[in-house]
């Protein structure tokens with residue numbers, strides 16, 4: 548199997564063929580699937596991500612879910628991710644070009660029930676590969692009471708992706724056409 552660097556290049560080429568309409572349609576399907584899961588229904592505090600243009604879009608779902616759940620977003624702080632409550636009035640551009648929450652009220656990762664994790668590539672064994680900075684590999688162990696669901700576009704789903712010892716296994720992986728769960732009854 549390809550190494551992670553090569554895999555990221557392959558995925559970049561595949562994603563560049565998709566237009567915004569296609570990405571939005573896939574996002575609708577992904578988040579509709581997630582809404583049916585018990586892990587979503589029972590969750591009160593959900594960590595989402597605010598998508599970059601080349602990712603499965605989340606701007607609409609962040610806003611929609613914020614009416615029924617408490618939504619948190621990550622903010623880059625050096626090598627770590629701080630977590631802040633989403634409030635549409637208090638967002639600004641961060642260092643990586645990501646729109647992030649503004650403010651100084653950081654939340655304890657242990658209050659999160661469900662993490663929706665952005666991915667560069669995913670596989671049917673619930674492995675996830677990210678952008679290669681290890682942010683989520685360091686954050687997720689602090690989310691001690693959460694399930695982790697990685698999401699992506701269909702073109703980011705593979706049978707097998709390379710795994711390093713520090714990679715955190717997901718509880719579930721969801722794309723528009725593929726679902727994989729680590730346990731039979733999730």
Ligand SMILES: Nc1nc2c(c(=O)[nH]1)N(C=O)[C@@H](CNc1ccc(C(=O)N[C@@H](CCC(=O)O)C(=O)O)cc1)CN2
Pocket residue numbers: 596597598599602621622623628643645665666677678680681682683
């Ligand atoms: N929407 C979103 N928010 C997120 C993440 C993410 O993957 N997606 N993160 C997940 O960790 C954290 C931020 N980490 C990031 C790491 C790298 C790049 C990035 O743009 N990297 C370039 C490589 C060029 C460079 O090194 O600057 C790239 O991937 O093209 C962005 C965010 C927290 N917030």
Ligand SMILES: Nc1ncnc2c1ncn2[C@@H]1O[C@H](COP(=O)(O)OP(=O)(O)OP(=O)(O)O)[C@@H](O)[C@H]1O
Pocket residue numbers: 551675676677678679680681682683684685711713714
């Ligand atoms: N728990 C950890 N503690 C410290 N460094 C880590 C940890 N996990 C990963 N790293 C480091 O982060 C770097 C990126 O790892 P990797 O390529 O697996 O990232 P990724 O899973 O794609 O990224 P991300 O988790 O941000 O989406 C590696 O150099 C790795 O050593």
